[in-house]
Amino acid sequence: MNTIQKKIWMLAIVVLVMMIAIWLTLTFYNQKVQTQYNDILQRYLQMNEITSESQQMVTDLNNYLLMPSDETQSRLKASRERLLGVQSTVYELRNVENEFALTNYIHLISSFVETVDRSVSFQEQEDTEASLTEFTEATRISMYISEMTLTIIDTELKTYEGFYRGIIKQSAELKKLGVWMLLLITAALLLFTYLFSLSITKPIHQLTKAANELANGRFDQTIYVDSNDEISFLAKTFNHMRRNINAMILEIQQKAQLERELQDSKLLLQQSQLRNLQSQINPHFLFNTLNTLSKKAYLDGAEETSDLLVSVASLLRYNLKRMDRAVTLAEEEFVLRQYMEIQKARFSDRLQFFTELDSNCLNLKIPGLTLQPLIENAVIHAIEPEEDGGHIWFRIKDREEEVWIEIEDNGKGMSLEKRQQLLEGSIVPAEGHSTGIGFANVVKRLQLFYGKEDLVNVESEIGQGTKVILKLPKVKGAANHDQAVDSR
Amino acid sequence: MRKKVIIVLCFLCAVLGIFTLWSAEGAFRSDWQLPAAVPADEESYRLVLITQELETPFWDKVGKGATAQAEQEQVILDVWGSYGNNREDFLKQIEIALHSKVDGVIVQGLDTEEFKELTKEKAAFYGIPVITVANDVPVEESLRKTFVGSDHYAAGKMLAEQLVKEMGGSGQVVLLGDIEQEYSQRQRLLGVTESLAQHAEISTVYAESGKSDEEIVGATQHVLNQHPNVEAFIALNANHVGPMMKEISRRAELEPYYLYSFDDGAETASLLDQGKLDAMIQQSPEQMGEQSVKLIMQWLRNEVVPLESSGYITDIRVVKGAEAGP
Structure with missing residues (x-):
């Protein structure tokens, strides 16, 4: 059986599920966009990092060449490692659009690293002139790297321009969607609430109407409630009560009828008895007299008269006895x-x-x-x-x-x-x-x-x-x- | 009443639902696809075509031919270069290409020390094959693998013959060239002078000019002042044609002069169409691009080793101006 409580729960759950669904969708969508956005941002950051790392490496190389010591060497080594690390990540950034440029970029970085390595090895062999030449070369390559970084970032911007515009457009669309969704949910909730309240109040109205009918004394109409909750149970009980009352009233009416009929028959009897009494002034006297007359007639030889008198007497006796x-x-x-x-x-x-x-x-x-x-x-x-x-x-x-x-x-x-x-x-x-x-x-x-x-x-x-x-x-x-x- | 309310609400829900769906479709459908990633293990050959004169009709055609061929060979080719004969930038592009360790460089030859050093030392250091295209630099000086382009000596000859045919066997001809002559220009000059030398009546005046427009105009003025009876001009460097013509037309009618040049300049094609240029040597830039890519790929794939170091000659022909000269 569908109870009112269940209905309230249903309404609450529907609202909750709607809200959760919307929240999940928006969160998921936001997350997706954010991830893409982060990916792209990451590309720029990595490329930028390469530029700064290569420049840092040039500085470190310069320091090392000026003052070869363990410290400067280790610093140079560290920046070299970092640059190679970033280089390997750049490898992952290749796509159809920038494959050529990025491959060149990666090779440029390795050329740079090689040049730096050569410079260091010349320095170690104390061939200062060759080392300096390589250093100049490395500086130049580093410059090329920064230039290429800018070019690539520029290309990337062009590649992803549509994407950015898509994001901007989508966020505007999302705002519109939010408004529509708010309106939709409002309308849906209004509808649900209306149906829900109707499912409670309509049976109550029906019940009230039925109660009014009963109050007006019409017990013969079946109470029907279009519902399947507690109200319907109430209505059934109410109907049962109505049937019982109706039956009792019928019984009372029947009894009253009987009573009246009995009264009638009593009245009729009394009436006939009264008539009897009126006509029989003294029935016993008359009866005795008739018998006496019969005997007298018989003795006088009038037998026929005597028989007649006997008939009259017996008729009279019957009348007296058999009335009731x-x-x-x-x-x-x-x-x-x-x-x-x-x-x-x-x-x-x-x-x-x-x-x-x-x-x-x-x-x-x-x-x-x-x-x-x-x-x-x-x-x-x-x-x-x-x-x-x-x-x-x-x-x-x-x-x-x-x-x-x-x-x-x-x-x-x-x-x-x-x-x-x-x-x-x-x-x-x-x-x-x-x-x-x-x-x-x-x-x-x-x-x-x-x-x-x-x-x-x-x-x-x-x-x-x-x-x-x-x-x-x-x-x-x-x-x-x-x-x-x-x-x- | 109840039914009305329910119907109105249902209708409202339906309408709003449609709008919501419509809006959701717009909000969640991203019509922009990120570029597809390249499989990490897939490395195709990377070729670079480098020229000094980007976006001139001639080099556009070379680039077009090369790109088409690269597509056919399924290798990546990029056209780099400088604009307007910017040598410094041009050399830098070559250096970047070499440092980027591309698989092959197709380059417009430049007859300078820096260029030769780059092709000889850097390219050799990285083991990158270099092919010169359109303009050659002798193999001994550049260590290029081969050359693809016109035979400039033959082109010069052809142009001189055309000149003789139109002008007749006598007259004074100005040959306008660069101060720093490139190998290809020298070849053209050789072709022209050798051809004209056969006609005793024809005298040649060689004029030198710098790169800038002012210098060209100056050189033209000087020649016209020195030799007022000159009848024909041959611009060895196609880029000189424009300023030269301007200067001539400032002084006199263009019509009486015989003007000749080559097709690898920025303006030559349009001047020819206008009829200002009497004739020019038409080269085959598309063929050059195509052939150069084909050859470098053959070399990279070890199909043809070694390449013909004397070069692969592409077709040339004479094209006359739209309106016939005097």
Whole structure:
């Protein structure tokens, strides 16, 4: 991982390397020029040294000739050695341009040395005249040497003129180069610094923006930071935190929803119970009275009346008991039949009731008092207003995952708007309901019980009758609903 | 904004980088190469051509021929000398060359004691071969190895014959020469006089002059005063032609006079072109240079030993002036 520290180090190293490179180049270059310059200077110095050494040797020779002694002789010898030493170095200075002149020069020096030697040997042989002649000769050669030195130095100057001018030109160029390089480095450093600072501040800006979003309550946007350093690590952590908070908020929302639903179901139950209580002024008294009336009717020989009264009583008892717990479909169907007995007694031939049951499905658990209100609706809307009465069909069908309960009549049906209103529960139950439980109440309770919407289907057209289909799943949905309902 | 800044900075960097590179190229490229060193063990022959008259057309040609030949032989040759017949300087150059122990000296002969002493003693002492070129000094006196140049006796004869041809068989001829005659001049004089002696009608007047212009002018004046009927001039020393002519033209027209000389002077070639000089002996300076180098190399390489001591004669011919004389 690229850390900010590493980046700072990188910047520092880049600057350092640049500076070292420049310094090395300039030093190397300077050194090179200096060496060349020194070489050339050395040439002049050596040539000059030859002139002075040869003159010194002439002086020494003169001293020796005037006053031959060990001292003067040794001095002469010393200067001779020196001259020969310098001569050998001059040999190294030859190049294509001055080969001829320098070779002559070297030979001239050796001629000079030989002449001096001859002079000394004549002196030793005490041939003073010959010695003096040689001395004069040596003096002359020494003069030639100085002249030639000047000539050669002059030639050298011409040879190296271009070089000197090159050096001068290059130093001017170097100055220009320095300025350019300074500007280049400044620009490069500005660029590097800008990129570097950007690589630090840009992720921070992104992070700040993300934090602002969070502060404004938008938890659903992923935090992305375009970086690979500590800031990116921070951003990842931040993102993780955001995800956790988001999840927690969702959970809280769900819980609140549940809470509300529970509240709803409680409210509905209370409402139906209230209705119950309103309609059952004294259910036990009524129940007992009905039993008594049944017995009395039986004793009076009115058996049919007695049966009817038993039906009413059991219906009433069912109503009292089964309001708030799940019952089997079989139980519900039994009560339904009791109810229909009573209605048949009321409408006699006008009511035709047909049932069609799949016995496999009778163990299905459903909330109590769900079918009876629906049948009652059919009776009220399809039989009561019709003079010729009508038909009601009740079917229980096994449909794989679901059980379909169909309640169909051939009454006058209803309009699309009315059907809509019915499903939305905006129709207040009309008077005349035995239990006071309306369609909407039934639907709501079914939804709560199965934890699922879309359970009820109503097919109807004006003049064509109405068909209510309950599509109940064999396996119940959310367990908590069941629990919530059962726990009462 | 950020992108703009980055682009601007990148662009700036690129531009400055180009300028820096461009400047660095100028600063670090040294277009001056130091002369190549000579391998220490390589020693080629060193020859010197020494003349008294540097930078005259004649000697330039000699130098050119010699240099070309030296290049061919792959030896080093340098042309030394004095300007304007400076004898002292000329002798000093010879002495320096000898002391410098060059391998061979090609020198314009000078018929003086100092010269002879140098060639006889110094050169012999150092064992350096000396070849005279253009002007000879007899071998007995100089111990030169050989001579390369014109046969001056023949040249003198040729010029005299040309004079007779143009002037006719009679007339008075002035022969202008140096007081201190060199060997080559003596040869020319001999050639001219011998040739003219065959014509009884032609009389010769010999005039002597010193080196300076004044002396030449003086000598010319003297001759013209003494012999007003003179018809022709022959300058034995080509360098005398200029002042002599000036003096003649100051007194009278140049045209009637027959003026003759040799080509080894500073002005002769241009005077000939102008038509002032009627004719001159044209020597072969390039050939002299070439031949002398060739011979000295043959001697140094022991190819031809000994060299012909009488000398190697180069071609001569008569060249007439651009505009014909009277």
